[in-house]
Amino acid sequence: MTPNPEIKLSVRNLVEFILRSGDIDAQFMSNARALEGTRAHQKIQNANKDKGYSPEVTLKYSVDYQGFTFIIEGRADGVITTKALTIIDEIKSTSRPLEHLAEHYNETHWAQAKCYAHIYCAQNKIDRIGVQLTYYQLETDEIKQFINYFDQDQLATFFFDLMDQYLVWAHLTSDWVSRRDQSIKALDFPFETYRTGQRQLAVSVYKTIAEHKKSFIQAPTGIGKTISTLFPAIKAVAEGHTAKLFYLTAKTIVREVAEEAFAKMKEKNLEFKAVTLTAKDKICFKEERICDPDHCEFAKGHFDRVNPALLDALQQENYFTRPVIETYARKHQICPFEFSLDLTIWCDCVICDYNYVFDPRVYLKRFFSENGGDYTFLIDEAHNLVDRARSMFSAELYKKPMLELKKLFKDEEPRIAKSLGKLNSFMITMRKLTGAEPYYHQANEPKDIYPLLNKFILESEEWLASHEGSESHEKLLEFYFNVLTFMRTAEFYDERYITYVENSKDDTKLKLFCLDPSHLLSEAIKRGKAAIFFSATLSPLDYFSEILGGGDDCYRMIFPSPFDVNNRALLIADNISTKYRNREKTYLSVAEYIKSVLTQRQGNYMVYFPSYQYMNTVYELFTERFPDVIAVRQSPEMSEEDREDFLNLFRPDSNDGILGFCVLGGIFSEGVDLKHDELIGAIIIGVGLPQICFERNIIRDYFNQKNHCGYEYSYLYPGMNKVLQAAGRVIRTETDQGVILLIDERFSNRDYQQLFPREWFPHKRVGNLNELEISLKDFWADHLSQD
Known part of the structure; x- marks a missing residue:
């Protein structure tokens, strides 16, 4: 029976x-x-x-x-x-x-x-x-x-x-699971053949999930990381190894790649429900986001209508992208964000940002507030999680809002003003600790501020609850939430944290700074049963597995590139030093090297700089000397529309070619998929080291004490990761051909060459413009003749 x-x-x-x-x-x-x-x-x-x-x-x-x-x-x-x-x-x-x-x-x-x-x-x-x-x-x-x-x-x-x-709802769930599992068991890999390494990658993902373990996978561009992780994870669902998947990313464009993978498997008759979460501010239907029934018709009566909306959507749809969610939310007059959160309960896969799983302030409590569950975390572009995790687990307070709010509430609510005055006095004391220096730091947490913050929380709550809509409410509410975040972060404070004070011209900052996020990430991963961290650039793998909380029993795998290395020319111009103290001497040389690359074959190129200042200086010089080249540059405050317009310039049929001036580690140096002649070259200026700063230095000092690898963990590895990501924009398919030019003397240094992926060998050193031109002529002559 x-x-x-x-x-x-x-x-x-x-x-x-x-x-x-x-x-x-x-x-x-x-x-x-x-x-x-x-x-x-x-x-x-x-x-x-x-x-x-x-x-x-x-x-x-x-x-x-x-x-x-x-x-x-x-x-x-x-x-x-x-x-x-x-x-x-x-x-x-x-x-x-x-x-x-x-x-x-x-x-x-x-x-x-x-x-x-x-x-x-x-x-x-x-x-x-x-x-x-x-x-x-x-x-x-x-x-x-x-x-x-x-x-x-x-x-x-x-x-x-x-x-x-x-x-x-029980019938809905039961009937769905039966249909879903039947379709999964019949599902074949959605492409005719596996690429080199792809089957091995899929097998390793399945094994990790079945064994409820963690794995760290470096899989180069072209191997098909998204489908190679989703396909075996879906198979594991039908086999009972996991109940729900979370596909975690840092960027919208990567979430779209996951949606495309599901669309591909849907063509092969896969029945699987997936929902993509969009931030509340982006998906809200109202221009001004005020979530109450007096201001929003979608909030009014939402809970009267949401269950029929769920039933309607779940019976009709499997893939809940943003447009689908918005369609049903408008149809049933409900809040699209809350609707999307409800859909996560009924879907087999949740595609979302890292913070929905890892950030203690906003993670999905409906799944993770107790002991977690039978979940698998697929963490794409995992190299981005290091700095994101540090940010999630850190908190800061500023003195200036304390003083401003104290003045604002002096007559309106003296008790709140008094608590803010005591906080302001504490910050003055902390500011004095810096002396003549801009920074002061200590290993111990600032316990003396905690009672003052708790007092402020209690004093302000009653007022906040009874004065909504008043002029002062929004200002106090913002500071209130900052205080709560600070106090929550204090609960995690241990030897992996440091407290520091930063003095600027007009303000003082007190920060609880997470130097090493490995422990808290490891604890967060325990909310599920298995986790796969993957990226094209997880190098060196031991560093990433340690800093991301992998532990001793995790799997570590590096897969080779499926692309023919002969389709790219990797050249190193090591006769130029782009170290900060030498940059002023390099502007003209760098401009000439860029022009030399363009001269050998007309087409679309991107050139990546270590800073906006460096980029802008060279851009002005280059466009003045070479006005015939169509050059565009990245700006610091580009909207999503601006970014799309920028990338749309890189068309394969662009007769004159486009030269993009971009920042290394910025929005156009990763997650950009320009195929074939949409991009035929990347020129990378410098080794990508993060700007020397106080936080980077205290990270360096912490890891020097812990494992004698402070410089590597704080500067070298994060910098080289930016270089690898930018270089990865060039060869995106098996037929792509292109040039990668690395400009800096340090690229010939052994410490850097040890971090080169295996597909970067062989490469060629070019000591001057003449050698560069000869190498490029030979490369393009060989490949264009084959075409």
Whole structure:
């Protein structure tokens, strides 16, 4: 006999999903209230512990119903056992005056408690039980209680009425999993053949997932990283090795590549649901994002309409890209961002930014707030995660807003002004520690500021809750959230952190800076069962596996390029030093080298510089000396439309050719896929070292102490990664031909050559313009004759 499909649900999720209604109302909600609510629970539980009160009672209930095996789990706040009767206690903290709370103030509160009561009765064979709601007023410490008594039959009727309403979703899930798994098992690799190394890559990904491990994979451009990770991961879903995939990226363009991979597999009859998350600010339908029913028609009544919208969309669609999400959100008049978050529950793959998994401020709590789950993380362009993680796990406060807000609230709310004044005084003390220097740092955390920040949080919360829409509200709210972030970050502070103070002309900054994100990333990865970190540039692999929290038992793999190395000319002009102190002497030489490359074959090229200043200086010189060349340059504040316009200039049919002046490590040095004659060369000026700065130096000092590799970890490896990414823009397909010119004497240094990928051998040194021209003439003559 075939076993029933199994559906796991928490009591809370069941009740809130079936009974939710009303508006989205993003009015200010105190973040400290959650902590106060926990304390309220503990206070009530402790006060009753000698009265037969058992706190936090875990309940688990398995029931066969309507062809399903439902496993329902939850935790009752309290179970009171007396000789006469057992009572289930549900505790709710509130800031509302208790006289405003009637017995049926919130039906979901009763529903949750009644479900716990039903499970307790069923497990303990009890015929009658009490259900109590205990409301705790946070400001006054007052308690108000309501109690009702139910027979087991009444509770069973209530519980199974909820289950009847959930059955449509249970059938949806069960039918879908059957269809999905059947299609996966029939799915062949969506291309006629595997490229070199591609099958091996896919096998290694499957093995990592099946063994619930981590792997770090360097897979060059052309091997097909996206399909080679998604295809085996999808296969692993049908085999029961993982329940849900998270495809994590740093850039929108990479998310689009993942969507294209799903589209390709859909052509091969794959049935798989995937949703792409877009930032709230981008997907919001309103010009001004105010999430409350008075300002947004999509927030008003959202929860009345969202379940029908989900059912409609899930029955009609499998791939929820931004346009699809927006279409259904408009159709049902609901918030597109909240709708997309709800879709993640029902989809097999979530395509999203790193922060939805790793950032403690915004990660998806619906998946990761407890102990995580049976998830696989596919982390694309993983080289970007190092600095992103440092940013996610760091926090900073500035003195200037403290003083400005203190003046603003001096008359309006003296208590808030007083707490801000004490914070401002603390920052003055920290500023004095710098003396005549711009920086001061210490290994210990600044514990003396924590009570002051907590006091500010408490003083400001009541005002923020009652003064929405006022002129001062937005300014105070922004600082309030910065303070919360600072306090949350302080919870992670350990030997991998440093505290520093930075003085500038008009402000003072206090920062909790995460030097080494490896531990926190490792902990975040435990929210799932398996993780694959992959990129074309994870070199050196040992560095990335360590800094990204891989541990000793992770897999490390390097795959060769599938492209013929003879299709590219890799040339090193090592007679020029682009070190900062030498740059002024190089402007003319660099301009002449660029022109020499263009002269040998007309076409589209990009030239990458270590800074905007260097780029702009050479650009002005170059365009003045060579006005016949069509040159365009990157600017610091380009919109998405500007970026698209810039890239659209690089057409294969561009008769005169385009020369793009870009910044190394910028938006056009990675994630750009210009194929064939859209780009035939990249000229890279310098070795990409990050600008020398205080943060880089303290990272260097930390790793010097830890493993004697401070310079490498702080400067050399991140710099060379930018170079590898920029060079990777040239050869994108098996038939592409192009030139990579590296200009800097350090590229001939052994420390740098050790970081060259194997496909960069052989390469050729060109000591002057004449040697460069001869090498390029030979290369193009050979390849153009083959064409």
